[in-house]
Amino acid sequence: MRKLTALILALMMVAGLAAVAQAADLSGQTYAIITKSAGNPYNEREASGFEEVIKAAGANVIVKHPAQITAEAQITLINELVAQKVTGIAVAGNDFDALETALKAAMAAGIKVVSLDSAVNPASRLTHINQAGVVEVAQALVDAAYDLMGGEGEWAILSATATASNQNAWIAAMQELLKDEKYAKLNLVEIAYGDDIYQTSVDETQALLQNYPNLKLINAPTTVGIAAASKVITDNELQGKVIVTGLGLPSEMAEFMGQGSVACPYMFLWNPIDVGRTAAYALLEMVNGELTGALGESFTAANGVTYIVTEAGDKGTEIIIGPPFEFNADNIEDWKTVY
Amino acid sequence: MQINRRRVKLTRDRVFSSRELSLLAILILIVAGIQLRNSTFLSSRSINDMLKNYSTTITLALGMMSVLLIGGIDISVSATLAFSGMSASLLMRDGVYSSTLVMFLVSTAIGTLCGLLVGLVISRGKVLPIIATLGFANIFRGATYIISDSRWVSAYQFDSAFKRFAQTRTLTFGLMNNLVFIALVCYLVFFVVMRWTRFGRRIYAVGSNPEAASISGININRVKLAVYTMAGSFAGLIGAMYTSLYASAQSDMGMGMEMDAIASCVLGGVSLSGGQGGVPGVLLGAMTMTVISKALPLIGISQFWQKAIKGIIILIAIIINVLAQRAIHRNAMRARERQI
Numbered sequence: 001m002r003k004l005t006a007l008i009l010a011l012m013m014v015a016g017l018a019a020v021a022q023a024a025d026l027s028g029q030t031y032a033i034i035t036k037s038a039g040n041p042y043n044e045r046e047a048s049g050f051e052e053v054i055k056a057a058g059a060n061v062i063v064k065h066p067a068q069i070t071a072e073a074q075i076t077l078i079n080e081l082v083a084q085k086v087t088g089i090a091v092a093g094n095d096f097d098a099l100e101t102a103l104k105a106a107m108a109a110g111i112k113v114v115s116l117d118s119a120v121n122p123a124s125r126l127t128h129i130n131q132a133g134v135v136e137v138a139q140a141l142v143d144a145a146y147d148l149m150g151g152e153g154e155w156a157i158l159s160a161t162a163t164a165s166n167q168n169a170w171i172a173a174m175q176e177l178l179k180d181e182k183y184a185k186l187n188l189v190e191i192a193y194g195d196d197i198y199q200t201s202v203d204e205t206q207a208l209l210q211n212y213p214n215l216k217l218i219n220a221p222t223t224v225g226i227a228a229a230s231k232v233i234t235d236n237e238l239q240g241k242v243i244v245t246g247l248g249l250p251s252e253m254a255e256f257m258g259q260g261s262v263a264c265p266y267m268f269l270w271n272p273i274d275v276g277r278t279a280a281y282a283l284l285e286m287v288n289g290e291l292t293g294a295l296g297e298s299f300t301a302a303n304g305v306t307y308i309v310t311e312a313g314d315k316g317t318e319i320i321i322g323p324p325f326e327f328n329a330d331n332i333e334d335w336k337t338v339y
Numbered sequence: 340m341q342i343n344r345r346r347v348k349l350t351r352d353r354v355f356s357s358r359e360l361s362l363l364a365i366l367i368l369i370v371a372g373i374q375l376r377n378s379t380f381l382s383s384r385s386i387n388d389m390l391k392n393y394s395t396t397i398t399l400a401l402g403m404m405s406v407l408l409i410g411g412i413d414i415s416v417s418a419t420l421a422f423s424g425m426s427a428s429l430l431m432r433d434g435v436y437s438s439t440l441v442m443f444l445v446s447t448a449i450g451t452l453c454g455l456l457v458g459l460v461i462s463r464g465k466v467l468p469i470i471a472t473l474g475f476a477n478i479f480r481g482a483t484y485i486i487s488d489s490r491w492v493s494a495y496q497f498d499s500a501f502k503r504f505a506q507t508r509t510l511t512f513g514l515m516n517n518l519v520f521i522a523l524v525c526y527l528v529f530f531v532v533m534r535w536t537r538f539g540r541r542i543y544a545v546g547s548n549p550e551a552a553s554i555s556g557i558n559i560n561r562v563k564l565a566v567y568t569m570a571g572s573f574a575g576l577i578g579a580m581y582t583s584l585y586a587s588a589q590s591d592m593g594m595g596m597e598m599d600a601i602a603s604c605v606l607g608g609v610s611l612s613g614g615q616g617g618v619p620g621v622l623l624g625a626m627t628m629t630v631i632s633k634a635l636p637l638i639g640i641s642q643f644w645q646k647a648i649k650g651i652i653i654l655i656a657i658i659i660n661v662l663a664q665r666a667i668h669r670n671a672m673r674a675r676e677r678q679i
Contacts, residue, residue, distance in 0.1 A: 039591035044489045065489070162643060192636070198585050198592065199392065206388050207636035210379045231494070231586060235506050236384075255494030255586065336495065 026059035029087040031283055033276065034077050036092045036118065036164075038065035040196070042223050042249055042272050043092065045339050046117060049276025050090060056302070057284055062086065069161065069196065071098035078102040081111075088112040088283035090129070090276075093120040096165040100124045112286040114293070116279040117272075118166040122316025126286060126293035127309055129279045130318045131270040137221070137247070138173030140268050140324050144245045145186060145217055148265060152185035153216035156208050158229055158246075160196040160222040169313065170221050189215070194225045201228035209242065220246035230256035230263035239263050250327050254336035258329050266328035270321060272339065278307065278321055293317055357671075358608040359620045361663035365656050366627050373630070376638040385633075387516060391505070393629040394518040395577045395584065396596055400603040400625045401529050401618070402573030405566045407604050409546045410613025411468040413567060415457055416574040417596040418479035421589075423449035424578025425483045428492040428588035437498040439583070446579035447572055453479060454571015458564040476597075483590045492588040505583040518580050525573070530618040542566060547614030602653055603628045606660070627656060 033050045035043035047063045054061040062081070066073030071094045079102060081089055089106055093099055093115055103113050103124035116129035145155055157174070159167045171191060178186060189212050194201030201224055208215060209232070218233075220226035226248035233242050234256055244256070244264045249272075256263040281301035285291040291299050291309075295317050298308040312318035327335060373380050390397075399416060406413045427446035430436065436445075453475070460471045494502065510517045533539040544552040545562045553559050582588045607624025609616030631652050635645045 037591065038484055039487075039489055039589055041490050065484075197594075198587065198589060202392060202585070203633060204636050206385075206392075210382075210385060210637060211377070211639075227494070227587065228585075251495075252491060252493050252587070336493075 026057055026284075029287065030060040030062060030084070031088045031280065032062040032064060032081045032086045032090070033116075033279065034064045034066065034074055034081075034089065034091040036066070036094055037069035037196075038067060040223070041252065041339075043117075045249075045272035046092065046276040046279075049273035049278075050280045051276070052273075053277045053280035053284070053302070057280075059087070059284075066094070069094055071095035071163075074099060075102045078106055082106045082109055085109070086111060087287055088114075090114050090116050090279040090283060091120065092117040093165060094118070094161075095120075095163050097121050097124075112283050114279055114282050114286075116275055118164055119169075119312070119314065119316075119318070120165075122312075122314055125316065127282065128312055128316060128318040129275060129282060130312070130320045131272070131275045132322060132324045133320050134169045134173050134313055135177075136323050137268070138170050138177055140326075141170065141219055141221060141246065142174050142177045142183060142186075144266065144268070145219055146183060148243045148245060149186065149216045152187075154187045154189045154212055154214050155217040155219060156189050156212065156215060157191045158201065158204060158208070158218055158220040158222075158225040159191060159193050160225060162193045164196075164222075167221060173313075194220075194222075194228060196222060196224045198224055198228050201225045202232055205229045205232040209236070209238070215242055217243045217245065220244065220248070222247065223249045223252060226264070226267060227252045227256070233263040247324070248327075249339060250332055250335035251337070251339060253327070254332050257327070257332045262329070266326055268324040268326055270324055274321055277303070278319060281307070282319060357667040358660060358664040359617070359623055361667070362607065362620065362623045362627065362656070362660050364663075365659060366623060366630065369627065369630055369634075369652070369656075373634040373638055377634075380634060380637055385637075389629060389633040390519045390522075391516045391584070393625075393633065394516075394522040395581050395593075396599050396603070397622075397625040397629060398522045398525050398573060398580070399577050399596060399600040400607075400621050401525055402570035403597070403600040404529075404604050404607075404609055404616060404618070404621045405533075405542060406468075406570050407601070407609045407611060408542050408613055408616060409563060409566055410549070411461070411563070411566070412601070412611075413457065413468065413472045413570045414597045414601075415453075415472040415475040415479060416570055416600065417593040418476040418483070419450050419453040419457075419571050419574035420578045420581065420593045420596065421483045421591070422453060422479040422486075422578070423447070423575040424582045424592065425487050425492070425588050425590060427579060428497070428582050429486060431498060431501065432492050432496040437500075439498070439501045439504050442498075442501055442583075443576065443579040446582075447575040450575015450578060451568060451572040454568040454574065455564070457571060458567030461567060462560040462563040480590075480594075487588070487590045489590055491590075492582070494586040497582075497586055501583055502586040505580070505586075518584060521576070521580065525576075526618060526622055533618055538565070543614055545613075599628055599632075600625075606653065606656055608660070608664075628653075 031054045033047050035047055051061050064077045074094055089111055099120050107113050113125050114127055115125045119128040192204040194204045218229045220229050226246040230244045233244055239261045245267050247269050248267050285299045291297055295311055298306055300306045307319045309317045309319055423446045426449050427442050431442055457475050460466050461468050505518050508516055510520045541557050541562050545559055549559055603625040604621055606627050607620035631649055
């Protein structure tokens with residue numbers, strides 16, 4: 001009997017050790033995510049998805065928010081992380097090229113680097129995690145403009161900063177699509193930049209309304225911009241006369257959407273939590289040695305989804321998560337409490 | 340006749356100094372230039388939008404002025420603004436209260452406490468104002484991120500009366516926007532306090548010559564404490580104005596606003612070494628900053644140039660202002676010499 005007890009105890013210890021060993025497998029590893037700036041709810045959701053996956057895998061996670069929405073602030077953080085010898089870095093770039101030196105140094109030190117949300121140039125990353133294909137987003141936004149304006153009239157784009165690479169890629173793709181015969185009567189009068197600062201975005205929206213009395217639609221592919229534009233339209237009681245659409249977070253936009261006369265009939269976004277999660281899966285896979293970020297590779301993550309590495313518009317590679325999702329009067333109430 | 344004209348001139352001097360008059364001329368020139376480029380600038384809607392949007396920055400300049408007058412500086416005000424505005428918004432979101440008045444009082448009270456803390460460190464701890472407020476700017480901003488969990492308090496989470504407050508004219512029964520009215524009241528009260536009360540005179544005394552002020556029995560530390568606390572109160576008040584205006588509290592709100600407030604004061608003739616400057620000048624300086632910020636998007640200048648142009652206009656305005664003031668001084672001196 002005593003022997004049996006000892007055997008069971010010994011077996012339990014071995015099993016326990018094995019379990020510890022399995023979980024401890026990654027405990028020496030640290031993964032970091034660098035967002036675009038502190039205090040942006042969208043970035044916050046991305047970081048939370050990243051954190052969730054890395055923690056579940058048993059590794060350590062660092063979330064870094066630069067104090068300012070600049071490349072300089074991000075370079076400082078990257079250098080810090082290299083000095084700390086982290087295992088992997090995911091970064092939402094504030095500039096396409098400016099991070100190259102810092103990120104190359106990180107990769108030279110053996111750190112796996114991916115960009116997410118807003119890409120850095122192909123030389124600075126192994127792959128890019130793209131929330132949705134650039135052309136898919138641009139197509140959705142142009143079609144929304146076409147639909148909401150009844151096929152003709154003046155419209156404007158209210159963007160974030162003039163250096164945000166994701167914004168610029170969408171705008172360039174939209175301009176390309178607008179050359180189609182179908183959109184010939186859509187007159188894009190101005191591309192304004194609200195710097196993702198609420199007050200500046202409000203000023204820019206008011207200037208658009210003043211400079212273009214016939215403006216029918218404002219398309220803001222950024223959370224701060226679309227909320228600020230909707231606020232101005234609502235305060236001036238212009239709902240229905242000037243329509244707002246674009247990309248925004250449901251929680252910030254719930255006020256301006258829904259039944260009746262609202263500033264924004266519908267808008268698009270993807271799940272920012274998924275963007276963070278996918279970046280985490282890709283980094284874990286890279287450290288395992290299963291993924292290098294080369295064109296044509298694929299992997300199945302812990303959530304059961306198979307991701308494929310495809311060619312990006314900038315000649316690098318990317319992993320696309322899915323098509324943008326439409327938020328409208330019917331579903332906004334359900335989503336506003338989610339993110 | 341002669342006496343009459345002198346009396347008119349005296350009353351004028353009592354309200355506006357020469358420097359303020361030259362700034363007024365510059366402001367009129369800028370407005371005229373913008374109006375030529377875009378004829379919608381002086382429409383009533385545009386002016387109303389402008390005053391409403393910038394009532395926050397305009398009011399913030401007052402708190403900054405009192406600090407600059409004693410020869411100090413406070414770069415923590417925009418972080419105080421964010422912290423108090425965010426705290427008060429979170430309480431409203433969580434249903435602790437729904438009254439607009441309570442929200443304003445809570446935000447102002449939190450701002451006052453922040454200012455008191457800054458004032459204590461500077462006056463009792465003898466820390467240089469720029470270092471102390473730089474530290475507090477980071478502390479308050481960081482605290483804002485922490486308490487809000489880096490999330491916004493969204494429009495739908497605010498009480499609807501609070502959101503309407505910034506867009507309506509209820510306080511003056513239809514005369515002017517509520518926020519503009521608050522700014523105006525602050526300016527009037529401050530004008531009276533700075534000019535006709537013992538407290539106002541003490542601030543000028545400490546700023547122009549601290550040793551003389553100390554010898555004549557003024558408790559310098561107490562004045563310092565009062566002034567930084569006041570700057571905090573203003574920041575707290577503006578935290579509530581800001582969240583009501585945009586129906587949204589963001590943890591990065593108001594970033595960089597302290598620089599606009601300092602620029603407004605300097606434009607308005609407040610000396611960075613203390614002791615000089617008045618409320619009408621600060622009002623003109625703040626109006627100039629407002630007009631520049633509001634007008635640049637309107638006159639079709641490339642976005643990339645706007646910031647640079649803003650800086651250039653501020654510099655030129657200050658240089659012209661200083662030169663004009665010197666010329667006026669020289670003329671006045673000569674006139675006095677002739678009289679002797």
